[in-house]
Amino acid sequence: MTTSASYDSIIIGAGAGGLCAAARLTAAGKKVLLLENLNRVGGRAGSEDIEGFTVNIGAIAIELGSTFEETFSLLNVPLDLREPNPATVFRIDGKLVNVSKGGGWGLLLGGFTKQAAKIGAKFADARGGDLPEARLSTEEWLNKYTKNATVHAIFRNLCAAIFAANADELPARAFLTYFAIKGAFKRFGFCPRGTQGVWDDLADGIRAHGGEIRLQSQVTGLTFDQGRVTGVTYTHNGHTETALAATVISNAGPLATAKLAGGEALGEGYLARAQQTLRPAANIVINFATRERLVDAPGLITFGRTRRLCNMGELTATCPELAPAGWHQYVAYAVPRPALGDFDEQAETELALQDLRDEFPGFTEAKMLSVRIMRDDWPAQRACAGFDMPQDTALPNLWHVGDAVKDYGDGGTQACALTAKIAAAKALDYLQEQPA
Numbered sequence: 428m429t430t431s432a433s434y435d436s437i438i439i440g441a442g443a444g445g446l447c448a449a450a451r452l453t454a455a456g457k458k459v460l461l462l463e464n465l466n467r468v469g470g471r472a473g474s475e476d477i478e479g480f481t482v483n484i485g486a487i488a489i490e491l492g493s494t495f496e497e498t499f500s501l502l503n504v505p506l507d508l509r510e511p512n513p514a515t516v517f518r519i520d521g522k523l524v525n526v527s528k529g530g531g532w533g534l535l536l537g538g539f540t541k542q543a544a545k546i547g548a549k550f551a552d553a554r555g556g557d558l559p560e561a562r563l564s565t566e567e568w569l570n571k572y573t574k575n576a577t578v579h580a581i582f583r584n585l586c587a588a589i590f591a592a593n594a595d596e597l598p599a600r601a602f603l604t605y606f607a608i609k610g611a612f613k614r615f616g617f618c619p620r621g622t623q624g625v626w627d628d629l630a631d632g633i634r635a636h637g638g639e640i641r642l643q644s645q646v647t648g649l650t651f652d653q654g655r656v657t658g659v660t661y662t663h664n665g666h667t668e669t670a671l672a673a674t675v676i677s678n679a680g681p682l683a684t685a686k687l688a689g690g691e692a693l694g695e696g697y698l699a700r701a702q703q704t705l706r707p708a709a710n711i712v713i714n715f716a717t718r719e720r721l722v723d724a725p726g727l728i729t730f731g732r733t734r735r736l737c738n739m740g741e742l743t744a745t746c747p748e749l750a751p752a753g754w755h756q757y758v759a760y761a762v763p764r765p766a767l768g769d770f771d772e773q774a775e776t777e778l779a780l781q782d783l784r785d786e787f788p789g790f791t792e793a794k795m796l797s798v799r800i801m802r803d804d805w806p807a808q809r810a811c812a813g814f815d816m817p818q819d820t821a822l823p824n825l826w827h828v829g830d831a832v833k834d835y836g837d838g839g840t841q842a843c844a845l846t847a848k849i850a851a852a853k854a855l856d857y858l859q860e861q862p863a
């Protein structure tokens with residue numbers, strides 16, 4: 428075993444949360460080591476090449492204009508994203524509805540229920556702080572206003588598209604917090620090199636500012652002294668190494684981190700609490716390409732009444748370089764039932780494919796690129812919104828980042844960037860308080 432240098436911060440895992448934390452601490456002039464198990468950065472939001480098509484594994488739509496973009500600007504790294512226009516549309520009973528032109532919830536729901544205005548008013552109440560109690564599901568909440576099947580389908584598919592959960596699984600409080608209070612994904616873009624390009628750029632920025640990133644380096648344990656974390660052990664090229672640090676930030680998720688810490692090091696009963704609290708959310712990702720364009724919508728389409736399909740995007744409408752010439756490349760998402768528990772992968776995937784055949788007759792001619800099931804310890808969201816753990820641990824110099832410790836009602840890479848901002852600020856405060 429060899430012991431390497433000592434760092435201000437060691438970050439375990441180079442997913443969205445880990446990279447953003449490393450970027451912030453590097454930008455603040457700290458000595459940072461980022462350790463990643465895989466041979467690439469980006470975690471669950473990478474991309475792969477399949478027969479000349481750049482296919483995304485996880486996130487495709489990266490939010491603009493908030494914490495995520497701020498992180499890049501701290502290191503002067505350009506955020507290479509192209510915004511589709513319109514960004515989102517709904518496809519209901521075969522017709523496209525573009526709410527970005529105005530009309531909002533009223534326009535969307537008005538044709539199906541007389542209660543559209545009342546539902547809209549509830550969003551306004553939520554903005555004013557009047558939110559339902561945390562155990563009420565989105566479906567139960569909506570049932571108070573309408574039983575209309577299309578309205579329920581729209582809400583289910585919004586829950587599925589944003590949170591990878593069904594409306595009977597997602598707390599209404601989380602749904603309303605996101606759509607009424609937070610940004611609700613208004614501005615986003617696709618990376619023309621696949622989402623992997625975004626992470627590679629950020630990693631280059633971290634290195635250019637003195638941060639160290641080691642790939643294929645699996646953290647196998649944490650070291651402690653007097654109630655503080657003092658560093659990590661990790662394996663690289665068959666060697667076990669130890670690195671020391673004043674602070675540690677983990678992007679591996681609370682469960683995996685508790686196992687790395689061993690025993691009850693993160694606090695009494697921590698592991699059991701993490702097992703009970705965290706509800707990983709699953710989705711099914713179908714990547715395909717067609718010669719004929721299926722639908723005239725360059726952004727993300729959210730569907731109305733479907734079995735499992737919730738949303739879809741034609742990435743080449745905005746980023747043609749993702750596919751070889753002459754191809755339209757799509758990604759479609761489905762959310763299984765249940766999304767927060769065990770499900771039959773084959774049956775659920777078949778229901779999603781049936782939806783695609785029903786929506787788009789041309790789908791039967793599609794070239795299938797990949798079907799991925801994101802679940803368990805490589806899920807769509809490590810915790811469904813409303814079922815997150817705190818970022819803090821019982822140790823004063825160890826914090827979590829990533830999508831298991833999000834702010835209430837948050838989701839996706841933007842949420843991870845916010846966890847990184849919070850953890851990095853706490854690490855900087857801690858470092859400042861330590862004697863030189």
Ligand SMILES: Cc1cc2nc3c(=O)[nH]c(=O)nc-3n(C[C@H](O)[C@H](O)[C@H](O)COP(=O)(O)OP(=O)(O)OC[C@H]3O[C@@H](n4cnc5c(N)ncnc54)[C@H](O)[C@@H]3O)c2cc1C
Pocket residue numbers: 439440441442443444445462463464465468469470471472484485486487488489490644645646647678679683710712801806807808809828829830831838839840841843
């Ligand atoms: C299909 C799909 C579609 C999505 N679409 C969107 C979208 O359009 N927009 C959006 O914003 N979000 C989307 N998301 C969500 C988004 O991708 C995730 O929320 C985000 O990528 C999770 O990042 P994270 O910080 O939690 O880290 P993770 O991606 O979980 O990364 C953690 C990293 O830590 C590494 N690691 C773990 N343990 C160790 C260890 N012991 N030693 C070293 N390294 C370790 C892992 O290898 C991994 O690279 C989508 C997700 C999926 C699956």
